Amino acid sequence: MTPPAKRTAERLTVAVTGPTGDIGKAFVGALERSRSVGKVLGMARRPFDPAAHGWRKTEYRQGDVLDRAAVEDLVRGADVVVHLAFVIFGGQRETREVNLKGSRNVFEAAAAARKVKRLVYASSVAAYGFHADGRPERFTEDVPPRGTDGFYYSAQKAELEGLLDDVLASAGGRTEAYVFRPCIVAGPDALILIESLPYVSLSEKLPGAVRRLLDVMPILRPVLPDPGMPFQLVHADDVATALRAAVLGRGKPGVYNLAADGVLTVSDLAAALGWYSIPVPELAVDATAKLAARLPFLPPEADWIQAARVPTLMDASKARRELGWRPKHDAHETLHETVRAAREEGLLD
Numbered sequence: 001m002t003p004p005a006k007r008t009a010e011r012l013t014v015a016v017t018g019p020t021g022d023i024g025k026a027f028v029g030a031l032e033r034s035r036s037v038g039k040v041l042g043m044a045r046r047p048f049d050p051a052a053h054g055w056r057k058t059e060y061r062q063g064d065v066l067d068r069a070a071v072e073d074l075v076r077g078a079d080v081v082v083h084l085a086f087v088i089f090g091g092q093r094e095t096r097e098v099n100l101k102g103s104r105n106v107f108e109a110a111a112a113a114r115k116v117k118r119l120v121y122a123s124s125v126a127a128y129g130f131h132a133d134g135r136p137e138r139f140t141e142d143v144p145p146r147g148t149d150g151f152y153y154s155a156q157k158a159e160l161e162g163l164l165d166d167v168l169a170s171a172g173g174r175t176e177a178y179v180f181r182p183c184i185v186a187g188p189d190a191l192i193l194i195e196s197l198p199y200v201s202l203s204e205k206l207p208g209a210v211r212r213l214l215d216v217m218p219i220l221r222p223v224l225p226d227p228g229m230p231f232q233l234v235h236a237d238d239v240a241t242a243l244r245a246a247v248l249g250r251g252k253p254g255v256y257n258l259a260a261d262g263v264l265t266v267s268d269l270a271a272a273l274g275w276y277s278i279p280v281p282e283l284a285v286d287a288t289a290k291l292a293a294r295l296p297f298l299p300p301e302a303d304w305i306q307a308a309r310v311p312t313l314m315d316a317s318k319a320r321r322e323l324g325w326r327p328k329h330d331a332h333e334t335l336h337e338t339v340r341a342a343r344e345e346g347l348l349d
């Protein structure tokens with residue numbers, strides 16, 4: 001039998017950028033529960049106390065992925081590097097700096113660090129792009145990520161997957177890469193879906209009297225336009241177990257789609273919120289998206305309309321097959337848990 005001291009020495013040290021985000025918190029929680037992980041080194045810009053989350057293996061430091069020396073220091077001594085630091089909402093110019101330059105720093109530093117054997121990166125369904133032509137009914141991982149030029153997030157995610165391949169190949173191909181393409185991530189600690197609804201961000205600014213009026217007169221409740229486009233969700237805890245499987249070297253390195261069972265429409269979302277939905281013709285969404293792509297003065301968030309242009313559904317069976325991924329939550333449960341948590345947090349009435 002292996003003596004306990006030796007077993008501890010063999011446990012993995014995992015360096016994580018962006019451990020304080022929606023996915024990061026669930027993921028580090030999953031690493032904390034794994035006996036194969038000895039230490040987690042996390043880095044993001046804002047102050048954060050791992051002990052306040054009950055994390056015992058995790059050391060946190062403040063640092064920016066734009067600071068190459070800080071990134072090199074983080075990954076030195078790690079067995080596996082996980083890159084989650086990203087700016088999701090913003091404009092083309094400000095997101096490009098962190099997302100492209102910061103990710104390049106992480107990819108190059110991980111490839112150069114002698115001890116790092118694996119790199120795990122969270123890409124996105126958006127890497128496929130939102131194109132009306134040449135689109136399969138369900139995207140499988142062998143479909144090349146084309147990105148959508150007029151949508152900064154999608155274009156950057158596609159570009160970064162190419163950059164990752166190039167960086168690892170030019171460093172000699174010694175580092176294994178696992179790339180995940182999750183759909184929208186939700187759950188009680190991942191409220192981006194709710195927070196990004198225009199009414200929710202607006203309602204924080206509404207006077208209390210108006211909010212009370214909305215409460216007593218349900219007819220005034222918000223109405224969501226439903227283009228009828230199906231979308232997928234995945235629970236942050238399930239994303240966490242998929243990423244953890246990659247950290248542990250399960251299955252083969254490569255690209256993995258992540259989506260829970262089941263699909264939703266905006267009408268399902270409206271029903272869960274207790275709101276109304278009205279059908280809007282596909283044509284109207286398409287025309288608005290094309291316009292938004294051309295008007296530079298619109299806020300960057302307007303770019304996200306591109307995502308509602310065409311259904312972009314993924315087949316996530318490869319992760320189940322190769323990584324043994326068993327998501328515990330389907331799309332409907334994930335939606336209801338998310339809405340319940342948003343109510344408890346006071347984001348919704």
Ligand SMILES: NC(=O)c1ccc[n+]([C@@H]2O[C@H](COP(=O)([O-])OP(=O)(O)OC[C@H]3O[C@@H](n4cnc5c(N)ncnc54)[C@H](OP(=O)(O)O)[C@@H]3O)[C@@H](O)[C@H]2O)c1
Nearest residue numbers: 018020021022023044045046064065085086122124184185
């Ligand atoms: N959430 C989703 O629905 C979803 C879906 C598909 C793919 N993804 C991808 O999954 C990854 C993680 O997403 P998430 O939802 O966890 O994002 P998130 O909640 O916005 O968290 C982003 C994390 O990155 C850190 N960060 C941002 N800029 C940084 C910088 N310059 N240097 C160091 N750390 C920085 C943030 O902390 P500080 O701000 O304190 O630095 C935070 O820890 C991203 O690549 C995202 O595109 C997310």
